[in-house]
C-alpha cells in the first residue's frame with residue numbers, strides 16, 4: 001500500500017505530504033519516543049498523540065513512511081515546520097487511536 | 110574510499126531543537142549512497158546519543174567517521190558521567206526529569222536502542238569528568 005492509498009482508505013487529514021507513492025508496510029502505535037525508535041519498523045505508519053516537534057526528528061530517524069496524529073490532535077506550529085523541513089509526511093484523524101489502528105490493520109491486509 | 114570525517118556540535122539544554130546533528134548526518138549518509146538500513150541504524154544511534162548529551166550532559170560533540178566497511182560514531186561530552194553503566198544499560202532505567210518526559214523522552218530506552226542497532230558499542234565514562242559513547246555500524250559488502 002502507498003501513503004496515498006492509506007490517506008484515501010482511512011480518510012486522513014493531510015498536514016504535510018512528502019512522497020505520496022512511498023510504501024507503507026506496517027504500523028506502530030506509541031508516544032514514548034525512544035520506545036518508538038526501538039520498536040517501530042522502517043516504512044511503517046506511526047500512530048501517536050504526541051504533537052511536539054521532536055516527533056518529526058523521530059519519524060526521520062526511524063524512517064517511518066508517515067506519522068498519523070490520532071484523536072483529532074493537531075500538530076503544533078513547530079512540528080509542522082519541522083515536518084516540512086525534514087520531509088516527513090504528517091497526517092491526522094479524528095478517530096481514537098484504537099479505532100485508527102484497527103482501520104490501519106484492515107487497510108494493510 | 111578515503112575515510113570521511115564529520116563533526117557536529119550538540120547544544121546542551123534545548124531538547125526542543127535536539128536532532129539537528131542527527132538530521133544533518135542522515136542527509137550526508139544518504140548522499141553517500143549507503144544502504145537504507147545502515148543509514149537508519151546509524152541515525153537512530155546518533156539521535157539517541159544526541160538526546161542523551163542534551164538531557165544528561167549539557168551538550169557535547171559527535172564525531173562520525175565513514176569508511177567503506179563501517180560507520181563509527183563517537184559522542185563525547187564533559188557531563189556528570191554515568192555512575193553505574195550496567196544499570197544505565199537496562200531497558201527502562203532513567204534519571205530524566207519531568208520536562209524530558211513530557212516531551213516523550215526519558216523512557217530509559219536510549220542506550221539499549223543504541224546497543225540494539227549497532228554492531229559494537231562502548232561506553233567510557235568517568236563521574237565528574239564526562240562520557241564518550243562509541244558505536245560502530247558495519248556496512249554489508
Ligand SMILES: Nc1ncnc2c1ncn2[C@@H]1O[C@H](COP(=O)(O)OP(=O)(O)O)[C@@H](O)[C@H]1O
Nearest residue numbers: 161165190197203204205215216217218219220
Ligand atoms: N551522556 C550521558 N551523560 C550522563 N548520563 C547519561 C548519559 N547518557 C545516559 N546517561 C544515564 O543513563 C540513563 C539511561 O539512558 P537512556 O537509556 O538513554 O535513557 P533515558 O535517556 O531515557 O533516561 C540516563 O537516564 C542517565 O542517567
Ligand SMILES: [Mg+2]
Nearest residue numbers: 160161219220
Ligand atoms: Mg536517552
